[in-house]
């Protein structure tokens with residue numbers, strides 16, 4: 001269950017995951033990547049739940065470090081903007097058997113801006129863009145329709 005509040009250039013989302021007597025039979029959130037630039041995440045109640053998919057180790061829990069700690073995840077628009085140098089992180093959320101968990105997230109949507117893969121600097125002469133230019137609004141519409149296939153739809 002989540003609550004979102006939008007302003008012109010930002011959004012705060014609060015997620016609530018009630019405890020679940022049978023955590024192996026339910027997911028808090030199905031696997032996905034986040035759609036915008038960066039996701040800044042705060043986990044409360046010292047309850048783990050967030051997992052990221054690591055190439056060699058599979059699903060790996062990201063436990064809360066302390067109440068003051070924030071987790072910063074790379075999301076899709078930064079993936080595209082960096083021409084794949086910073087891949088967006090595939091993640092999911094498990095539920096806890098006894099503890100209610102709440103997380104808070106910030107995003108930075110700029111729905112009218114154009115995302116252009118950055119390829120021209122002295123260090124990467126000759127690197128070609130992997131993705132076409134895409135407006136944030138168009139990207140979000142594509143993702144809503146095609147989910148994880150979206151990168152292949154804007155790839156050259």
Ligand SMILES: O=C(O)CCC(=O)C(=O)O
Pocket residue numbers: 013015029034041043049050091093102103105
């Ligand atoms: O609750 C979390 O730790 C992550 C939430 C999340 O991935 C999302 O809302 O996109």
Ligand SMILES: [Fe+2]
Pocket residue numbers: 032033034091
């Ligand atoms: Fe997410």
